[in-house]
Amino acid sequence: MLPLSALWRALAQLPDPVFLGVLGRSLVWAALTFLAVSIATPWLLQTAWHAGPWGAHAAPWWSSGLLGAMLGALFAFLLYVPFAAGIAALYSDRVAAAVERRFYPGLAPPRGAAISVQAWDAAQLGLRVLGAQLAALALTLLLPGLGWAIGWAISAWALGRGLFMAVAMRRVGRGAALAQYHRQRGGVWMIGAGLAAAGLIPAANLLLPVIGIAAMVHLAHAGALAAASPGAGPGAKYP
Numbered sequence: 001m002l003p004l005s006a007l008w009r010a011l012a013q014l015p016d017p018v019f020l021g022v023l024g025r026s027l028v029w030a031a032l033t034f035l036a037v038s039i040a041t042p043w044l045l046q047t048a049w050h051a052g053p054w055g056a057h058a059a060p061w062w063s064s065g066l067l068g069a070m071l072g073a074l075f076a077f078l079l080y081v082p083f084a085a086g087i088a089a090l091y092s093d094r095v096a097a098a099v100e101r102r103f104y105p106g107l108a109p110p111r112g113a114a115i116s117v118q119a120w121d122a123a124q125l126g127l128r129v130l131g132a133q134l135a136a137l138a139l140t141l142l143l144p145g146l147g148w149a150i151g152w153a154i155s156a157w158a159l160g161r162g163l164f165m166a167v168a169m170r171r172v173g174r175g176a177a178l179a180q181y182h183r184q185r186g187g188v189w190m191i192g193a194g195l196a197a198a199g200l201i202p203a204a205n206l207l208l209p210v211i212g213i214a215a216m217v218h219l220a221h222a223g224a225l226a227a228a229s230p231g232a233g234p235g236a237k238y239p
Contacts, residue, residue: 003190003219009103010214014207018098022091023210030206090122092166092213099217113169113177121169125162132158152196159199159212160192161185167216184219191215 013019093110100107112118136151143150161181168177181188195212199205 003187003194003215006187006215006218006222007191007194007211009218010099010211013099013102013214014211016098016102018094019210019214022095023207025091026209027206090119092118092122092163093170095210095213096167096170096217099214103218104221110170112171113174117174118166118169121162121165121174125158125166128158128162129155152193155196155199156189156193158192159195159208160188160190160216163192163195163209163212164188164216164220167213167220180220187219188216191219 096110113121132151132155135154136148139147139151141147164181164184165174165177168180172180191212195208198208198211
């Protein structure tokens with residue numbers, strides 16, 4: 001299956017109640033994080049500034065508060081999508097199960113990596129996306145144009161690999177999932193590239209974790225895991 005077909009199928013299933021439920025949960029948790037960071041950053045900056053030896057000669061309290069609010073908004077913006085992506089990856093089983101019920105009925109129940117391993121990979125996904133965003137921001141400031149392209153490529157890799165691994169580890173161990181990723185990394189990167197481009201669009205970027213997970217399910221089912229189905233063709237499915 002071509003990456004574009006996988007993305008189209010994922011988008012077509014967006015009205016699914018399971019998709020909407022996961023999307024709602026990820027947005028609520030991300031919004032709470034946004035609010036917490038926006039409030040905590042000004043308070044921490046004000047406290048640190050005025051508690052120091054320079055506090056008596058510092059600028060007025062409101063000025064450090066304003067600076068803290070600006071920094072808090074920036075931090076919250078950078079953290080919002082990575083946190084939403086990490087939360088959505090934790091709910092990847094629900095999204096993947098909904099995709100399989102509709103498009104791949106009759107599959108055996110998934111028995112992949114341990115929940116702790118999947119949770120750790122979900123946390124790594126959020127960190128990868130955050131790192132990619134920071135790298136993209138720095139490169140864009142240093143190398144306008146070229147920096148944006150490099151940052152986009154980094155984001156495509158981080159999102160693609162993270163979401164694919166979240167899907168693959170539902171049915172196989174982490175080692176087999178990595179092998180599957182290396183065999184299909186071209187298609188994985190292409191889907192990640194589409195998601196990274198959508199991530200630049202306000203509101204659309206909030207859909208990318210759920211759509212990305214669903215698209216990766218289709219991509220993964222289009223190629224058999226070598227360890228589980230030796231010699232399987234491009235239409236093979238997970239065991």
